[in-house]
Amino acid sequence: MTVRLLRKRLMRCISVFRRSLRLMNRKNNIILIGFMGSGKTTFGRWISTSHSMKFIDTDEYIEKKYNKLIKDIFRESGEEAFRNMETQAVRELADSSDNCVISVGGLPVRDINRRLLKELGIVVYLKTEVDELVKRLSKDTSRPLLAGGNLREKIESLMTAREALYKDAADVIVKTDGRRFEDMYADIVSAVNIGIMED
Numbered sequence: 001m002t003v004r005l006l007r008k009r010l011m012r013c014i015s016v017f018r019r020s021l022r023l024m025n026r027k028n029n030i031i032l033i034g035f036m037g038s039g040k041t042t043f044g045r046w047i048s049t050s051h052s053m054k055f056i057d058t059d060e061y062i063e064k065k066y067n068k069l070i071k072d073i074f075r076e077s078g079e080e081a082f083r084n085m086e087t088q089a090v091r092e093l094a095d096s097s098d099n100c101v102i103s104v105g106g107l108p109v110r111d112i113n114r115r116l117l118k119e120l121g122i123v124v125y126l127k128t129e130v131d132e133l134v135k136r137l138s139k140d141t142s143r144p145l146l147a148g149g150n151l152r153e154k155i156e157s158l159m160t161a162r163e164a165l166y167k168d169a170a171d172v173i174v175k176t177d178g179r180r181f182e183d184m185y186a187d188i189v190s191a192v193n194i195g196i197m198e199d
């Protein structure tokens, strides 16, 4: 074996070891992040039923807590107020959630939320291509950030602004286009060895 290959293997071991150490300090949750329409809620519900984990969606959590639809919160109080509610929600979940699968909306856009998410569990970025998102979201009327104007342009510009933030927040990146949930879940398990979380 060459010295270069040895060094490469050693570096890989160190990085796996470091990642394991980081993951050991996390709570026992799976956090799903990704663009609107990436399938966080559907995939989250699937994990919840097939792996006996409680499902929490931060949008539903906020809607219930404030007794208002997300689109009404945006219309009445604006995006900043909604982002404050998200930060508060993630803080509350850090105290109350265990062995849950948690779907979060645009939470990773804030620095503080990306830090809090890392404490909350293993963060999985569901990565979906723009063409697919345009198809999935073309009839949607529930997302205020995509309302009016050209849908593709809106998605592209938000994606350009957010992609690096999603990646920064993520422990695992899982591609979703044309894939079965079983395969997506297997990606998560093999990337972070969360089989042990299901004990």
Ligand code: S3P
Pocket (backbone or CB within 6 Å): 034, 035, 036, 037, 040, 041, 059, 070, 104, 105, 106, 107, 142, 143, 144, 145
């Ligand atoms: C948002 C995502 C939405 C919702 C809100 C803002 C975002 O959730 O929280 O419309 O900024 O990405 P979903 O991703 O579940 O649609």
